[in-house]
Each structure stands twice: as C-alpha cells, then as structure tokens.
Amino acid sequence: MGGFASALTPINLLFAFAGVLLGTAVGVLPGIGPAMAVALLLPLTFGMETSSALIMFAGIYYGGMYGGSTTSILLNTPGESATVITAIEGHKMAKAGRAAQALATAAIGSFVAGTIGTALLVTVAPIVVKFAVSLGAPSYFAIMVLALVTVTAVLGSSKIRGFAALGLGLAIGLVGMDPVSGQSRLTFGFAPLVDGMDIVVVAVAIFAIGEALWIAAHLRTSPARTIPVGAPWMGKEDWKRSWKPWLRGTAYGFPFGALPAGGAEVPTFLSYVTEKKLSKHPEEFGHGAIEGVAGPEAANNASAAGTLTPMLALGLPTNATAAVMLAFLTMKGIQPGPLLFENEPDLVWALIASLFIGNTLLLLINLPLAPLWAKLLKIPRPYLYAGILFFATLGAFSVNMQVADLWLLLIIGLLGFALRRFGLPVLPLILGVIIGPMAEEQLRKTFQLSAGEVSGLWSEPLAVGIYVLIAFLLLLPVLISIIRRKRGTGSDVAEALLGENAAGGDQTELAEPAHRNEHSHGAGRNES
Amino acid sequence: MSEVSTAKKKRVELLFAAFLLLVGIIVFVDASQLHVTYSQADVVGPKALPYVVSGILVLSAIALAITVMRGNLAEGEEGEDVDLSQPSDWKVLLPLIGVFVLNLLIVNWAGWVISGTIMFFGAATCLGARRWVLTLVISLALALGSFYGFYLGLGIKLPAGILSGVL
Numbered sequence: 001m002g003g004f005a006s007a008l009t010p011i012n013l014l015f016a017f018a019g020v021l022l023g024t025a026v027g028v029l030p031g032i033g034p035a036m037a038v039a040l041l042l043p044l045t046f047g048m049e050t051s052s053a054l055i056m057f058a059g060i061y062y063g064g065m066y067g068g069s070t071t072s073i074l075l076n077t078p079g080e081s082a083t084v085i086t087a088i089e090g091h092k093m094a095k096a097g098r099a100a101q102a103l104a105t106a107a108i109g110s111f112v113a114g115t116i117g118t119a120l121l122v123t124v125a126p127i128v129v130k131f132a133v134s135l136g137a138p139s140y141f142a143i144m145v146l147a148l149v150t151v152t153a154v155l156g157s158s159k160i161r162g163f164a165a166l167g168l169g170l171a172i173g174l175v176g177m178d179p180v181s182g183q184s185r186l187t188f189g190f191a192p193l194v195d196g197m198d199i200v201v202v203a204v205a206i207f208a209i210g211e212a213l214w215i216a217a218h219l220r221t222s223p224a225r226t227i228p229v230g231a232p233w234m235g236k237e238d239w240k241r242s243w244k245p246w247l248r249g250t251a252y253g254f255p256f257g258a259l260p261a262g263g264a265e266v267p268t269f270l271s272y273v274t275e276k277k278l279s280k281h282p283e284e285f286g287h288g289a290i291e292g293v294a295g296p297e298a299a300n301n302a303s304a305a306g307t308l309t310p311m312l313a314l315g316l317p318t319n320a321t322a323a324v325m326l327a328f329l330t331m332k333g334i335q336p337g338p339l340l341f342e343n344e345p346d347l348v349w350a351l352i353a354s355l356f357i358g359n360t361l362l363l364l365i366n367l368p369l370a371p372l373w374a375k376l377l378k379i380p381r382p383y384l385y386a387g388i389l390f391f392a393t394l395g396a397f398s399v400n401m402q403v404a405d406l407w408l409l410l411i412i413g414l415l416g417f418a419l420r421r422f423g424l425p426v427l428p429l430i431l432g433v434i435i436g437p438m439a440e441e442q443l444r445k446t447f448q449l450s451a452g453e454v455s456g457l458w459s460e461p462l463a464v465g466i467y468v469l470i471a472f473l474l475l476l477p478v479l480i481s482i483i484r485r486k487r488g489t490g491s492d493v494a495e496a497l498l499g500e501n502a503a504g505g506d507q508t509e510l511a512e513p514a515h516r517n518e519h520s521h522g523a524g525r526n527e528s
Numbered sequence: 529m530s531e532v533s534t535a536k537k538k539r540v541e542l543l544f545a546a547f548l549l550l551v552g553i554i555v556f557v558d559a560s561q562l563h564v565t566y567s568q569a570d571v572v573g574p575k576a577l578p579y580v581v582s583g584i585l586v587l588s589a590i591a592l593a594i595t596v597m598r599g600n601l602a603e604g605e606e607g608e609d610v611d612l613s614q615p616s617d618w619k620v621l622l623p624l625i626g627v628f629v630l631n632l633l634i635v636n637w638a639g640w641v642i643s644g645t646i647m648f649f650g651a652a653t654c655l656g657a658r659r660w661v662l663t664l665v666i667s668l669a670l671a672l673g674s675f676y677g678f679y680l681g682l683g684i685k686l687p688a689g690i691l692s693g694v695l
Contacts, residue, residue, distance in 0.1 A: 183564070
C-alpha cells in the first residue's frame with residue numbers, strides 16, 4: 001500500500017502518464033518498439049529519481065503492447081512476433097467493418113490481463129524471492145544458463161543463428177577489465193574500452209541504429225494503407241464471446257512470461273489454438289473471429305506482467321525491454337536480484353503500484369482515443385527514421401560527450417544491421433551482453449565455494465534439476481524427429497506431443513509448443 | 529529468383545560466417561594472452577569464459593557455413609515498413625552512414641546545433657524527403673530544441689562549437 005502512496009505523488013503520476021503516452025505512441029509507430037524507446041530514454045534519466053524513471057519505463061513497456069495491437073489490427077503488419085496472431089484475426093475483423101470491436105476487445109482484454117497479471121506478480125514475486133534467497137551461486141549459474149539456452153535454442157527459427165547471436169553478445173559483454181583479476185579483455189589497448197562498453201551505447205546501437213538502418217535499406221515506397229476507424233466499442237454478444245478468452249489468455253500468458261525463457265509468442269499462439277478449438281464458431285477463425293483477438297491479446301499482456309517476475313525477484317531479464325530496464329538499475333548502482341525487495345522496497349512497490357495505475361490510464365487513453373493514435377501511422381517515414389537516428393546519436397553522445405562513443409555506436413549499429421540482414425535474433429545477443437558477466441561472476445563464486453572442484457556446479461538440487469531440463473530441451477527436437485519418423489506406427493506419445501499442434505501450420509512452429517509445455521512442467525516443479 | 533542471385537546470396541552469407549569465425553579467433557587469441565597467476569580464490573580465472581565464448585562463435589560459424597551451403601538461407605527481419613522483396617538499397621544506406629560519420633567528425637568543431645541540423649536534414653533527404661524548406665525547419669527546430677532542452681532541462685551541455693558565443 002505504501003507503493004500506491006509513492007506512486008500516486010503528482011510527479012510520479014506525471015511520469016506514469018508520460019510513460020503510457022510514449023509507450024502507446026511507440027507501439028503504434030512502425031519501426032519503434034518499447035525496447036528501443038527505453039534505450040533511447042536511458043541517457044535522459046541520469047539526473048532523474050530512479051523510481052520515477054522506472055515508473056516511466058514500466059508505462060512504456062505496458063503501453064507498447066496496447067499500441068502494438070492497434071497497429072496490427074489496422075495495418076495488418078505486426079511489428080513484433082507476439083502480435084502476429086492479433087494481426088491475423090484482428091485485421092480480418094477490421095476489413096469486415098468490425099475494427100471498433102477488435103480494438104475494444106484488444107484494449108479491454110489487455111487491461112483485464114494486465115491487471116490480473118500484475119496481481120499475480122504481487123503474489124508470486126515475494127514467494128520466488130523467499131525461495132531465491134536460499135539459493136547459492138551454483139543454482140544461480142544454472143538458472144542463467146537456462147535463460148540463455150532457452151532464448152537461444154527454443155525461441156526463434158534457426159538455432160545456429162541464435163547461438164551465433166548469443167556468442168556475439170557474450171563477446172561484447174567480455175569487453176573491459178575483468179573485475180576479479182584486473183586484466184583487460186578485448187580492449188586492444190583502447191583506453192575507453194577498459195570500463196567496458198557502455199550499455200546505453202550498446203542498447204541504442206542495436207535497437208535504434210541497427211533497426212533504423214535496416215528499415216532504411218528496405219523502406220517501402222508506399223506505406224501500407226490503414227483502415228479508418230471510429231471509437232472502439234463492443235456489443236453484448238462481443239462481451240459474451242470475449243470474457244472467457246481474456247481469462248484463458250491470461251492463464252497462458254503469465255506463467256510463460258514468468259519462466260526464465262520468457263517470451264510472448266508461445267502463449268499467444270497457444271491461446272489462439274485453444275480458442276479455435278473451444279469456439280462455437282470455429283468456421284469464423286481465419287475470417288475475423290473476436291475470440292482470436294481477445295485471447296492472444298490477453299496472453300500477450302499477461303506475459304508482460306509475468307516477465308517482470310524473474311526480473312524483479314531474481315534480477316534475470318527474459319525479454320529485450322526487461323533487459324534494458326535491468327541495465328538501467330545497474331547503471332543507477334542498484335544491485336538487481338532477490339535482495340532487491342529487501343533493499344529497495346519503496347522502489348519495487350512503487351513500480352508495481354504504478355503498473356496498476358498505468359494499466360488503468362492505458363485503458364482510458366486507448367479506448368476513446370484509438371482513432372487519434374491511428375493517425376500516428378501517417379507520419380512521413382523519412383522524418384520518422386531520420387528522427388530515430390538523430391535521437392539515438394544525441395542520446396549516446398550525451399552520456400560521456402565522447403566522439404569515441406559515436407564510433408562505437410556506428411560499429412555496433414552496423415552489427416545490428418547485419419543481425420537483421422542475416423536472420424540472427426536480437427534477443428540472445430542483448431541477453432548475452434547483460435547476463436554474460438552476471439553468469440561469469442556466479443560461476444567463479446561456485447568454484448570458489450567448492451575450492452576448485454567441478455562437482456560444485458551440481459552441488460545444489462535445483463542446479464541438478466535445471467541441467468537435466470536444459471539437456472532435455474536441447475535433445476527434444478531430436479526426440480521429436482525420431483517420434484515423427486515412427487509416427488506411422490501410431491505412437492501415442494507422438495500423438496500427445498504433436499496433437500495439439502495439428503492446427504498450427506508449418507513445421508518450425510509445430511515443434512515449439514511441445515517444447516514449451518515440457519518446459520513449463522519442469523520449471524513449475526522447480527519453483528514450487 | 530534466378531540461380532545467380534541465390535549463389536550471390538550464399539556468398540554474402542558465407543562472408544558473414546567468416547566474420548563470426550574471425551571474431552571467435554580474436555576472442556581466443558585475446559584470452560590466451562592474458563597473464564594469470566593461479567589463485568585459490570579464483571580457480572576459474574579470467575580466461576575460462578572467453579574460451580567458451582570463442583568456442584560458441586567458432587562452432588556456430590562452421591555450422592552456419594554448412595547450413596548455408598546446404599541452401600538454408602537467412603530470412604531478413606520483417607517489419608511494418610520493411611519491404612523484403614527488394615535487396616538492401618545501398619544507395620540509401622551508404623549516404624545515411626556518410627551523414628552519421630560527418631556528424632561525429634564535426635560535432636565538436638561545429639557544435640551540436642549545426643552538426644545535428646545537417647545530420648537530420650541529410651538523413652531525411654537520403655530517405656526520400658523532398659520538401660526542402662519543411663525538412664530544414666524541422667532539422668533546425670530539433671537541433672536547437674534538443675540543445676536547449678538538454679541544457680535547461682537536464683543540465684547537460686552539448687558542444688556549442690563555433691556558435692559558442694551566440695547560443
């Protein structure tokens with residue numbers, strides 16, 4: 001409750017409001033996501049209260065989801081993989097003249113899921129913290145490895161490219177002075193590199209410069225046309241068809257978001273498949289079924305709340321925005337991890353309270369104002385992308401006023417371009433940069449505790465469980481392909497593993513939910 | 529898609545795999561040159577992680593090369609404003625990078641207001657803006673606005689350069 005008191009101070013309310021406005025705007029605008037927005041704002045927050053800045057970032061994070069669904073419904077070009085499903089059904093609804101209802105079910109569903117998700121965060125996070133403080137370095141190291149392996153090998157379409165991105169990220173994280181031995185690694189004699197690469201510069205380069213250059217090189221000559229829309233509203237029938245998918249979507253979204261692997265794609269996909277199966281109008285799916293918007297949108301927002309659980313309780317980011325927010329905390333000299341709740345209770349609870357407030361604000365500014373937001377889509381693209389470059393340069397430069405930082409920005413920005421060109425996912429890279437050094441620290445602590453014995457790595461039961469899980473996750477694709485080959489003989493296991501995916505579509509998508517299911521069982525057991 | 533362009537795409541991707549390999553080797557060589565004295569308190573030492581990272585990079589470079597040779601080519605990242613039916617447009621990209629480099633070369637001498645104006649104007653023009661006056665007005669407004677905004681709002685003094693007496 002103290003959290004509400006500090007979140008409700010006029011200045012923090014103002015920042016929450018600024019955050020949700022900015023978040024909705026960047027969600028609607030093509031080419032900018034919440035991760036980029038938070039990265040671009042990092043330099044501005046040096047002089048700000050930590051809690052105010054964090055409240056603003058949380059607003060951006062939640063707001064980005066609302067704005068993103070507006071774009072995918074009206075434009076049919078999802079900005080991120082989590083809104084692909086929304087685009088499928090939502091755009092069909094918009095085309096059939098039901099854009100207002102699609103936007104309404106998305107916004108209200110997001111509100112419901114976000115509020116329940118945040119309430120779950122309040123309940124679950126302290127339990128995880130209580131459990132986490134008893135964990136030692138071996139378990140932490142194992143959890144971090146699990147997070148890196150899952151974002152790399154389980155999400156994304158190409159594992160090889162995922163590992164390549166992870167390697168590059170870890171390499172960037174290595175640059176600088178080793179804190180234990182005092183040796184300089186990968187600095188090549190450049191003095192500015194000894195302190196490590198400034199995380200602000202890396203984040204801005206990867207998210208803003210890389211993205212802007214990539215889009216610039218492939219800019220559509222005629223931007224896609226948007227469907228005009230009035231104020232969102234829903235009829236009685238729409239409410240009746242929406243409320244159950246909202247709740248089911250929330251039930252999928254939160255646990256997936258809270259797992260060390262994070263990710264909103266899988267729960268949105270699962271929610272879509274479930275709704276299709278349970279619907280009384282399965283024939284409407286693919287032609288604009290409202291359940292197909294309500295469920296996945298709720299799943300998306302609930303997973304956003306879920307993602308904050310490992311971030312606040314363990315100091316472990318599992319998506320890009322959380323990673324940048326965590327970098328911000330570290331920059332401010334706050335040690336993320338299970339002690340965060342104990343050391344900075346005001347900060348944590350103000351942040352959580354601001355999530356409730358932000359969610360309500362978002363509903364208020366999104367429902368009546370959706371047509372206004374849609375106008376943002378008309379911004380001339382040359383100005384939009386020139387603006388991103390301008391503010392990225394400004395932000396990276398203002399941190400240290402060093403031209404060397406701008407060279408670094410360009411080089412890593414070009415790397416960001418190459419990632420997008422060669423199909424390397426961005427997430428493993430940015431998590432490698434941030435989790436890499438943390439994992440190294442835990443690894444060294446582990447060996448220090450065990451006096452150099454390798455067995456120290458599996459000296460805690462949780463660590464053993466996690467390594468088994470990692471091995472299982474890595475081997476699962478092999479297992480599935482063996483089962484597939486034997487499928488002709490009518491294996492029950494194959495049916496169980498593959499059955500629910502039958503509605504899915506292509507092969508790469510098929511393998512995924514099966515993984516994640518196993519994964520959620522495993523991690524659930526570990527956490528309880 | 530003609531066969532020629534597929535072959536060319538393969539070559540470009542193999543080049544990227546070579547880049548990964550190179551980074552992996554650099555990480556390895558750099559780590560091998562670290563001097564460590566054995567210490568009971570730090571058995572792992574500063575070399576272990578770089579070796580692992582180098583391993584990940586080298587292995588994924590080799591694996592990438594193999595899968596590319598087998599014809600498994602990369603798909604570029606999709607986005608709202610991205611049109612993947614065309615290859616990367618170097619006529620936009622190179623001038624854009626040029627504008628960026630120009631800014632970082634002259635920012636301290638000319639000052640942020642001038643270099644920023646040139647950068648935004650140049651970038652917007654590269655990207656297809658054709659309303660010169662409007663573009664110039666926006667560029668100036670952004671550069672001046674950010675200069676004073678940072679100075680008054682955040683206390684950060686961006687370089688004023690040759691305009692230092694004026695601003």
